[in-house]
Amino acid sequence: MIAKRNILLALSVLVIVYLIGISTGHYKHFPFSLLFGFKEHFAPMPENKRNFDTSNLKERNLSIDTTTGIYLTYGQSNAANHGQIGYEVENEVFQYLDGKAYPYKDPSLGATGDDGSVWGMVGDKLIKNNVHKKVVFSNNGYGGRKIEDLNKEPYLNYLIKNYNQLYRDYGRVDAILFHQGEINHSNKYGNSNYYKDFEILVNSLKAQGIIVPIYLSRTSICNTDSDAELIKIQNKIIHDMDIVFPGPNTDLLLEKKFRLPDNCHFSRLGYEKFSDMWVISLSKGI
Structure with a gap:
């Protein structure tokens, strides 16, 4: 044996x-x-850890005006630093942590993972498409977290803290960009309570005075086929909830070239398509 x-x-x-x-x-x-x-x-997986290492980054004092995009990002690993690394930001795109702004560089601050994220590319494209002149992200994504995890401590508290700091320093937050669902696939932890748990998240934010647009990705694929029922639930959330708007549908990125070999996280080409989707969604709403 x-x-x-x-x-x-x-x-x-x-x-x-x-x-x-x-x-x-x-x-x-x-x-x-x-x-x-x-x-x-x-062997058991170690606990994910957020990236708080600013040792190789230089703080920047930003001048914020109406042409600046200010975003919180939230969700699981595809909202964090778990994709292909290597993209370098070309424009005035920044990351915000603990009251300080730094040039955007992967792995981004505040999120889990040691690799690449989509947000630097999103920021560049928002600027290139004249949606904003500069962009600030406060990243809050945490790998492997279910929707029911993200509507309570410590994850929700971290998001609320960063919202309050951004509001204190810059006077507003334009939107929360939310990408989560892969772990709530019907073949994993299940989607039966997804609508209710997302509603708890929205109501918890409103109770804290956080009433900003939430752009919701439609997503379920992580080394699985697409979960049509979960996508249907996410679309219903967008239809029913007053501050929720359509983000990308990354289940459309089925081809192997868009994913790393784990068939879950995104390759550089996948990030190109993913970021295009974000820009289309945000351009409609800004």
Whole structure:
């Protein structure tokens, strides 16, 4: 029995090494997410940690006016730093943490993960499309969190704290950009309470005086097929709830070229499409 397990483990290692070679060669990106999935199968996953490291960043004093976009981002790993890293911001795009603004650089501040995020690219494209002249993001995404996690402590408290700091320093927040759903797929933790749990989130924010547009991604794919029922629920939320508006539908990004080998997180090309979707959504609402 032990010998059989050792053989299976050895074969698994060989498969992982092979996939790492493919990923590194094709994407120019070391597939940490693939290794995390392998580790999760054989050992408990460590707790995700937010990135608070500002040691290589220089604080910037920003002049904010009506042409500046100010956004909170929230959700699970595809709202955080778990995709392909390597994109470098070209315009006046900033990240905000603990009352200070810094040039946007991945892995972004405030979110989990050590890799790339979509938001720097979103900021650049909002500027290039004349939606804003500069953009500030306060990132709050946390990998692997269900919708019922995100409507309570400590995750919601962190979001509220950052909203209050942005409002104190800049006088407004334009929107919350929300991307979550993959872990609530019907084949994972389930979607039966998704509508109710999202409603709790919205009402909790309103109770704190936070009444700003929430742009909701339609998303369910993470090494799974699309969950049509969850997408239907997310569309109903957008239809029913007064401050919720349509964000991207990333379940449309089915092709392998848009994802890393884990078939969950986004490649550089996937981020190009994902960010285009965000710009289209925000351009309609601003």
